[in-house]
Amino acid sequence: MTDSNLFSLLSRAQSLLDKGFATLPLAPSQSLDSQAAEILNEAATRLHDNYPYEHPLYAGQMLKPPHPIARAAYALAMSINPNNHALDGGRASSAMEIEAVAALAKMFSWPQHLGHLTSGGTFANLEALWIAGQLVPGKKIVASDQAHYTHSRISAVLGLHFVSIPSDDTGRMDLVALEAELATDKIGTVVVTLGTTAIGSVDPLDRILALREKYGFRIHVDAAYGGYFTLASNLAPQVRAAYDAIPQVDSVVIDPHKHGLQPYGCGAVLFRDPTVGHFYKHDSPYTYFSSKELHLGEISLECSRAGASAVALWATQRLLPYMPGGTFARGLESGRNAALELNHHVAADTRFMTPLSPPQLDIVFFAARDPHTTPTPESSSALAQRIFDQAAQLDLHLALANLPIRFFPPGSFPGHSTGTVTCLRSVLMKPEHFEWIDPIWQRLVQATQEALRS
Structure with a gap:
């Protein structure tokens, strides 16, 4: 889709959105003048100082352009600028977020879940480790030395003891080293990385689940980068075995703004046990006065969250459903x-x-x-x-x-x-x-x- 086609579709959708508020009396609105045009042109020129992230010859870091429908849906929602912290701030976009997160849970074969979108994988992982610290207080968090550095940093922020487990020569968590730590009976949560950001290595989740039967601990999967590969049919057998074990873990993080074709920032955290929501309970004198239903803002540590991200993800999922072979x-x-x-x-x-x-x-x-x-x-x-x-x-x-x-x-x-x-x-x-x-x-x-x- 060319940008001209995108803007044409967006213009028609914007007109349809505007009709939904046509009964309101006219109110003053801001417009852009020639000075604004000059500023936008300057911004466009300044943005030349970038790598061509959208082009196939950019084959460096994990930067993937958002799908045109995600760009259009995000821009459409921005005319309202919904805030998905509370129903008062984003009624339609909150409903879309619930549907979008449910599609992620279904992709991981979870019949029930608790989850929401975040600003990215860092905050999503923070919430997962925060819940882990609530459920197994005093216990250590462990992750591979090839796991994202955010886990050691987050553990320090949360006051949790973090231990790095050596990786083997293929970049996967060394299970002998892991079991030595588990034998101390001081490990509460094992962070399993499905797709490290350095080399894309996939920890052997299926074999780590077998260790859980012996030692008992929570498993959090950091699939911020690699989570969507659960849909791929061309994975090596040992990698496929790891992805097939996801339904048995306690929590998962995935970033739709990586392989999910979304603008930054759009991450997601999901918990297999919905009852962990009670850890999020708080009292607000103003945020939820219009609804008695449990809202996304009541199960999130983040407060203000971009409703436009939910609209963009929802629209992309409708156009490109998460199905094997699709x-x-x-x-x-x-x-x-x-x-x-x-x-x-x-x-x-x-x-x-x-x-x-x-x-x-x-x-x-x-x-x-x-x-x-x-x-x-x-x-x-x-x-x-x-x-x-x-x-x-x-x-x-x-x-x-x-x-x-x-x-x-x-x-x-x-x-x-x-x-x-x-x-x-x-x-x-x-x-x-x-x-x-x-x-x-x-x-x-x-x-x-x-x-x-x-």
Whole structure:
């Protein structure tokens, strides 16, 4: 959909929305003049100072453009600017949020749930760990050393003791190390990451559930990045087993503003046991005077929340339902296929080194090397930086990540088995990326040739 088509559809929808308030007497409204036009033009010019996040040649960080219907629905809702903290502030958008969150719960095969949207995964994870601290006070929170840093930070904010569990050589939580901590009987919650933000590794949730039977603890799944892959049909068997175990966990976080085609910020937290809602109870002298029903604001630590986010997500779900084999699911599968294809090209080239584990979702990372010399972490890191810079000159935008050497086969860096190396990293999360692998690879090869000559 072109922007002109989007604006045309939005204009017609706006007219329909305006008719819903046509019985009101006319009131003064603000308009934009020539000065405003100049300011908007200046803003547009200033925004040139960005990477082309929406283009397939942007294959760096996990930045995915919102779907046109999400943009249109968000803009439409902004003419009202609803606040989903209370029914008084967002009646229709609150109902849409309930429906949108129910669609997420259904995707995870939860027949019942308690949940709501948040400003993003950080706050969603905060709520999940806050509930965990209420249910198992005094117990520790554990997560993999490849989990998002937000978990240790949030635990500190909440006054909870956090323990980092080592990962194995594929970036997944080491279950031997985990069980050693569980044996102390001091662990209350295990954070399981389904799709780490660095390399897309998927913790073995199915095997961690077996440990829960033995030791007893809560399981919180941080699927902010990778949650939607539960719909994909082309996952490796061990990854598929982890996703199939989601219905048995206690809480899940997912970010629709990552793979869910939504504008920032739109996260979500869901609890399998709706009775945890009683921990949120509070007394407000003014917020809920128009409704006796339990409202989203009464089950959220966040107060003001953008109702427009709920409208955008609801509209996107109506157009692209969460169903295996559907258009939305095929987009995820396409991104994963793109990652596998790029990894295949990289693995066959002597100028690159691939990790022990192939892509588990849609993130590819690899180290660079001069095939005529013995690689060291320092020389590889410097070459990766030069390739990164040269690729940008060719309009190919990658990312850099400092990752453990142990993620690569033994002997990749002779004499070095510990420490880190700066790697090139690519998140191929756009459905179009698969069709663009050849142009991406051609530019990467050209950038590498230039970097080796410099």
